[in-house]
Amino acid sequence: MYEILDENNLNYYYTIESNPGSKPSEGTFGFLKNETIAKKLLEFNEQDTQVVSLLLPTIHCSSCIWILENLNKLHPGVKNAQVNFPKKKARIVFTPTEISLHDLVMLLCSIGYKPYISLDDTTKKKKTVDRSLIYKLGVAGFAFGNIMFLSFPEYFEVDEFWLERFKYVFRWLMFLFSIPVVFYSGWGYFVSASKGIRSKILNIDVPIALGIAVLFLRSTLEIALDWGTGFFDSLAGLVFFLLLGRFFQQKTYAYLSFERDYKSYFPIAVTRLNKNDTKPKEEQVQVHDLSPGDRILIRNGELVPVDAILLHGNALIDYSFVTGEAVPVSKKAGDQIFAGGKQEMGVIELEVVSSVAQSYLTQLWSNEIFSRGKQTVFQSLTDKISKRFTVSIISIAMIAALFWLWYDSSLVLNVFTAVLIVACPCAIALASPFTLGNLLRTFGKHKLYLKNAEVIEKMADLDTLVFDKTGTLSHTHKNIIGYDGMELSKEEKQLLTSTLRSSNHPLSRSLYRLLEKNGIATLDSFQEEVGKGVTGKMGGEQIRIGSYDYVTTPIQKNTAPKRKERKQTHSHNTVVHVSTQKGYKGHYTFYSEYRNRMGETLHQLGKEYDIVVLSGDNDGERPQLEQLLPEKTRYYFNQKPEDKMAFIKAMQGKGKHIMMVGDGLNDAGALAQSDVGIAISENINVFSPACNGILDASRFHDLPKFLSLSKKGIAVIKYAFLFSLLYNLVGLGFAVTGNLKPVIAAILMPLSSISIVVFTTVCAQILGRKLNRKNKLLDADKSHLF
Amino acid sequence: MSIIYMLLAISVIVALVFFVAFIISVKKGQYDDTYTPSIRMLFDDEAPKEENLSETTTDQHIQ
Numbered sequence: 125m126y127e128i129l130d131e132n133n134l135n136y137y138y139t140i141e142s143n144p145g146s147k148p149s150e151g152t153f154g155f156l157k158n159e160t161i162a163k164k165l166l167e168f169n170e171q172d173t174q175v176v177s178l179l180l181p182t183i184h185c186s187s188c189i190w191i192l193e194n195l196n197k198l199h200p201g202v203k204n205a206q207v208n209f210p211k212k213k214a215r216i217v218f219t220p221t222e223i224s225l226h227d228l229v230m231l232l233c234s235i236g237y238k239p240y241i242s243l244d245d246t247t248k249k250k251k252t253v254d255r256s257l258i259y260k261l262g263v264a265g266f267a268f269g270n271i272m273f274l275s276f277p278e279y280f281e282v283d284e285f286w287l288e289r290f291k292y293v294f295r296w297l298m299f300l301f302s303i304p305v306v307f308y309s310g311w312g313y314f315v316s317a318s319k320g321i322r323s324k325i326l327n328i329d330v331p332i333a334l335g336i337a338v339l340f341l342r343s344t345l346e347i348a349l350d351w352g353t354g355f356f357d358s359l360a361g362l363v364f365f366l367l368l369g370r371f372f373q374q375k376t377y378a379y380l381s382f383e384r385d386y387k388s389y390f391p392i393a394v395t396r397l398n399k400n401d402t403k404p405k406e407e408q409v410q411v412h413d414l415s416p417g418d419r420i421l422i423r424n425g426e427l428v429p430v431d432a433i434l435l436h437g438n439a440l441i442d443y444s445f446v447t448g449e450a451v452p453v454s455k456k457a458g459d460q461i462f463a464g465g466k467q468e469m470g471v472i473e474l475e476v477v478s479s480v481a482q483s484y485l486t487q488l489w490s491n492e493i494f495s496r497g498k499q500t501v502f503q504s505l506t507d508k509i510s511k512r513f514t515v516s517i518i519s520i521a522m523i524a525a526l527f528w529l530w531y532d533s534s535l536v537l538n539v540f541t542a543v544l545i546v547a548c549p550c551a552i553a554l555a556s557p558f559t560l561g562n563l564l565r566t567f568g569k570h571k572l573y574l575k576n577a578e579v580i581e582k583m584a585d586l587d588t589l590v591f592d593k594t595g596t597l598s599h600t601h602k603n604i605i606g607y608d609g610m611e612l613s614k615e616e617k618q619l620l621t622s623t624l625r626s627s628n629h630p631l632s633r634s635l636y637r638l639l640e641k642n643g644i645a646t647l648d649s650f651q652e653e654v655g656k657g658v659t660g661k662m663g664g665e666q667i668r669i670g671s672y673d674y675v676t677t678p679i680q681k682n683t684a685p686k687r688k689e690r691k692q693t694h695s696h697n698t699v700v701h702v703s704t705q706k707g708y709k710g711h712y713t714f715y716s717e718y719r720n721r722m723g724e725t726l727h728q729l730g731k732e733y734d735i736v737v738l739s740g741d742n743d744g745e746r747p748q749l750e751q752l753l754p755e756k757t758r759y760y761f762n763q764k765p766e767d768k769m770a771f772i773k774a775m776q777g778k779g780k781h782i783m784m785v786g787d788g789l790n791d792a793g794a795l796a797q798s799d800v801g802i803a804i805s806e807n808i809n810v811f812s813p814a815c816n817g818i819l820d821a822s823r824f825h826d827l828p829k830f831l832s833l834s835k836k837g838i839a840v841i842k843y844a845f846l847f848s849l850l851y852n853l854v855g856l857g858f859a860v861t862g863n864l865k866p867v868i869a870a871i872l873m874p875l876s877s878i879s880i881v882v883f884t885t886v887c888a889q890i891l892g893r894k895l896n897r898k899n900k901l902l903d904a905d906k907s908h909l910f
Numbered sequence: 911m912s913i914i915y916m917l918l919a920i921s922v923i924v925a926l927v928f929f930v931a932f933i934i935s936v937k938k939g940q941y942d943d944t945y946t947p948s949i950r951m952l953f954d955d956e957a958p959k960e961e962n963l964s965e966t967t968t969d970q971h972i973q
Contacts, residue, residue, distance in 0.1 A: 186949045193950065209946040258936050266929045270922070290914060297918070 153233070153241075155393030155408035156226035164410075165225065165245055165392075167215070173203070174220045178239040180232065183212045191235060199223050199231055243411055243429075243480075244387040257374070261367045264309040267301040268360035274298050275357040279867045295347040298356040306340050310363045328510035328553050331517060335548025336363065342541045355545060358869045362550050365877045369557035373577045375564045382575040382815055386464070386486050386789060390429050395421040397473065411480050418476040422467045430463050430476050431483045437472035440629065441465035451698045451714075452630055454656075464789060469628055504581055505841055506556045510549065517547040524860045535862045542864040546855035550873060551848030551880040556581075556841050558881050562888030563837045570895055571820035572802075572830050579816045582800050583834040588780045589729055590772065590794070593739035593749075595787035596804050597726075598716035605638050609702070609710010616704060617642045619667045623660025626650045631700055632658065632669070635712060657701075668703045672711075675703035698744070716745055721825045723752035728828040730754030734780075738763050738771060740790050769793030785827075789813055829895055840887040844880050851876035 156162050168175035182188070188207070192214050195205040201223030205216045214237075218228055229239055274294045277287050310333075317333035320326065336359065343354025390411060397419040398405040406421065411429045414420065419435065422428055428441070439455035443465050452468050455461055461474065463483035480486060521543040528536045560577035567574055574580065591597055612620065622644040624636040629652075651659040657670015668675040698714040726735060735757045737749060743761035750757075760771065768786075772794050775782055784791065784798035787805065792813035795801030803815040804824065819827070855872050858864045935941070 186952075189946060189949050190953050193953075207946055208943045209949065210943060255936055258941075259933060262929065262932055262936070266925065270925060293915070293918065297922070 153226060153229045154395075155410075156229055157224070158393065158408045158410075161393050161408065161410055162225045165241065172219050172221060173217060174225070175215065175217050176225060176228070177213055177215045178229070178232070178241070179211075179213055179245075180237040181212060181240050182237050183207065183209065183214075188237070192237065195231075198235070199228075202228070241392055242388050243390040243392050245392065257367065257371055260309040260312070261364070261371055263304050264360060264364040264367050267305045267309075268357075268364040271298045271301050271357045271360045274301075275353060275866075275870070278353050279870070291353070292347075295353060298354070299344060299347060302340065302343070302356045302359055305360050305363050306336060309367060310336050313366070325507065326511045326514045328506045328513075328549060331510065331514045331547065331549050332366065332553060334544055335550075338541050338544040339548070342545070353866050355866050355869050358545070358866070358873045361870075361874050361877075362548060365550060365874070365881075366553055369554045369561075369881075372561040373557040373564075375561065375568060377568065377573050382818070386792075389427065389464075389789065390480070391427055394426075394429055395423075397421060414476050414479060416476050416478055420474050420476060422472050422474060424467060424470055426467055428461050428463055428465045428467065428474065429483075430480055431478045432461050432463075432474035432476050434459050434461055435473045435475055438470055439467060439472045440469040442468050442630075468630060504556065504578065505838060506552065509552065509845060513549060513552065517543070520547070520856065520860070528862065538864075539860060539862050542859035542862070543856060545869060546859045546864055546872065547852055548873075549848070549852070551851055551876040552845055554877055554880050555844035555848065555884055559837050559841050559844065559884040559888050562885055562892070563833065566833075566888065566892035566895065567830060569892075570826060570830075571823045572817060572826070573819075574817040575815070579800055580834045580837055582781070582816075583783070583831055584838040586733065586781045586783050586800065586831070588734040588736065588775060588782045590736045590738050590775075590782055590784045590798065591726075592768075592784075592786035592791050592794075593737055593745075594716065594741050596785055596791075597722055597737070597749075598718050599806075605635060606713045606715065607710060608713065609708075612702075612709060614642075615665065616667065616709075618645055619647075619660060619662050619665050619704075620669065620702065622647050622662065623650065623658055623667055623669060626660065627652055627658045627669075629658075631698070631714065634714070635700060666705050669700060672699075672701050675701045676708060715748060718752065719821065719824050725825045725827060726752070726757070727754050729831070730756065732831075734758075736760070738768050738784075738794070740764065740768075765790045765793050769797045772797040785819075786813075826895070833891055833895060836891050837888065840884060840891070843887075844884050847883060848876055848880055851879075 156165075163169060166174050166176050180188075180192070183192070189209055192207050193205050195216065196202045199222075201219045201221075203217040203219060205214055207214050216228065223231070229241075232239060274297055277284075277294065278291055313329045313333045313336060316327065316329040320330055339355050339359040339362070343356050343359065346352045346354045393408045393410050394414065395406050396409045396414070398407055414430055420430075420432065434455050434457050436457060439459070439461060440452045441455055441461055442452040443462070460477065463480070463486060521540050524543055525536050525540040528539045557577065560580050563580050564574055564577055567580075617639065621636065621639045621642040624632045624639065625644055626647065627633075627636075645662060647660050647662050649659075649661045653659075653670070653674065657668060657674035659666065659668050661667075668677075699711045700714070701711040702709045729735060730753070735754060737753070737757060737759045739759075739761050740763055741761060743759070746759060746761070749759065760767075763771065768791060772782055772784060776797070776799070782798045783800040783802060784794045785802045785804060786795055787803060791803075795803060795813055795815045800817070801815040802817045802819050803813055804819050804821050806821045851872065855864075855869075855876075858868055858872075
């Protein structure tokens with residue numbers, strides 16, 4: 125790699141940061157040579173210019189930006205490259221006659237940026253970024269500022285000579301400025317309010333829309349009939365602050381996506397063997413073009429994209445993605461292999477049974493839960509309050525109007541509108557966006573990335589937590605190994621280690637890592653039988669490692685423990701047996717390694733919530749789990765993806781509010797079905813299924829804190845409600861007595877809004893600091909330990 | 911007296927110009943990626959010349 129850079133005078137790369145680049149990794153991008161596939165990836169395609177946007181997950185530092193943006197110096201065919209760092213994407217303009225897409229990708233690989241290309245990239249989505257909120261906010265802010273300036277003179281100089289002459293101009297200018305505020309920026313509130321009324325829900329937008337409408341109409345009437353200046357400044361301020369709240373509530377993580385499905389995992393193309401010729405020819409075809417009967421070739425580390433039957437080769441399929449089972453499964457010719465499995469060893473040839481969309485795994489996505497999205501039956505705290513609020517405001521307005529009708533009928537309209545204006549729940553509407561928006565950011569800093577602020581409200585309302593096992597409670601790979609049986613001699617141990625070293629099986633590899641210290645010697649012969657075990661010979665010694673049947677075949681069965689009794693003790697654990705010429709020796713058992721402080725975390729959670737473990741794996745580790753987890757935990761094993769989803773649905777039917785914590789594709793249905801679906805991810809930049817939030821695996825132990833924090837956040841919102849009701853009472857005092865002057869409204873409204881914003885922000889920050897401090901303490905503890 | 915009208919008109923127009931400029935910049939996606947440009951501006955247009963670089967840095971980094 126250094127050579128490439130040096131040739132092109134780009135070794136400045138190494139001076140920017142002392143540790144640039146990541147290990148170069150070659151990938152198989154042969155399919156990019158197929159033009160129809162390549163075309164699908166291109167953003168723009170003209171004769172001598174092509175543009176492609178590639179996701180480069182290895183982008184991680186400022187050197188990356190520099191090297192990628194200087195790509196045109198590495199190859200003359202590249203015209204221009206631009207990096208979007210937060211999205212980890214590079215947009216590259218190149219000349220196809222000088223460098224093909226395939227060569228470009230290979231060039232990127234050679235400097236260490238292997239693009240991630242998945243099936244998802246070919247389905248062209250319309251990427252319309254919704255910026256309307258920013259526009260609306262801009263319009264409201266612009267009008268607000270101008271109207272403020274225009275309204276000021278009348279507040280301070282009431283009867284000044286020049287002002288008397290010009291105030292009409294000022295007023296009508298304010299009117300003009302307020303038109304876009306009402307009919308563009310504030311229009312969303314009218315729409316939402318009318319929707320709410322039609323479905324008979326008095327949401328918070330009803331009193332807001334009422335307030336805006338009354339403000340606008342009364343102000344227009346006032347200036348038209350020369351009664352006064354109107355409330356245009358309050359009107360623009362109100363809409364501006366409300367939109368500001370909405371804007372703040374959004375927090376997007378550019379490099380995360382909460383809407384992924386299987387397409388993000390699946391390859392874009394696969395090698396098909398052309399069966400028409402007598403001599404099979406390899407060709408790259410799109411996964412979508414596969415039809416039953418096709419023969420495909422899957423190489424080591426590739427994903428099987430369709431349900432298929434194994435024809436040739438030794439298959440060792442890792443289904444951890446699909447079923448949650450941690451140990452790869454061996455398959456013989458004739459066995460069926462489901463889509464989503466990853467081949468772990470060598471090349472295999474398969475015959476396609478069903479197309480991509482009709483595969484066992486992908487059918488999960490045809491369930492309605494994915495197409496319709498989550499129902500919005502959820503009623504936010506603000507909506508609950510606004511119902512009572514709206515009813516009481518309207519009745520106060522009515523009563524005040526009736527009173528004045530009897531007392532002094534000339535003021536009726538004045539009082540009635542004043543009540544509606546001053547009671548406009550600006551502060552109430554702001555309380556929750558600012559509290560939740562702040563919490564959302566705090567959570568993000570602590571590596572819990574939530575999709576939106578509503579998730580926090582739901583998190584405060586949970587009663588059941590459901591956990592997946594593999595990849596969620598435990599690490600994905602089994603690591604803890606225990607030995608049971610006769611002691612092995614030094615020579616036997618050495619032989620064992622050497623044999624394991626030659627094997628490529630994942631279990632051999634983990635076992636080898638454990639036994640590495642035994643030292644190795646050259647083997648005389650080594651033999652591997654797929655799905656059964658391995659045999660190593662050295663000198664006169666021979667060792668067999670693998671399944672029970674395999675290791676006991678050549679020796680007399682009676683030296684080995686009876687199969688029956690053995691089965692009962694550990695029927696479902698992952699076990700590797702060892703035997704030598706002298707007979708059966710013993711077995712190694714693999715256990716999942718549970719996450720750091722998993723038991724402690726779940727005990728903490730168990731005090732407040734019902735805990736359920738929902739695993740696709742077998743129940744082999746039940747005893748360990750029972751030891752670690754709180755007593756009341758319920759366990760369900762051997763759950764298929766649909767089972768998990770159905771389980772969540774059934775629980776919800778009983779009125780439970782459920783948080784599902786999971787990782788792989790097998791949890792996708794359950795994550796989508798649950799009230800809050802949190803995906804655990806060991807590497808945030810890698811992919812996780814559709815969910816409401818993504819939690820970095822290293823912060824698993826903070827889950828209780830996140831949950832309690834969201835509850836406290838809701839409490840803060842409630843206090844803020846009380847606070848803003850006080851303001852409303854003061855305002856109503858003015859309104860009911862007929863004393864609401866524009867200047868009072870102009871002071872009261874922004875004051876209440878700003879104080880609520882300050883109150884909620886400060887509270888949320890204080891809450892967030894708790895999370896910080898606890899973590900620092902823990903970190904300090906750790907450093908003390910080691 | 912009528913100068914006030916002109917001043918008003920000018921002030922509103924100036925404000926509108928900035929407002930339109932803001933809208934256009936948002937539309938062009940200027941605020942979509944606020945991080946990368948801040949790094950990009952720190953890079954030199956041309957990499958430092960070979961001579962002064964070879965002694966100081968390359969030797970340490972050959973791997």
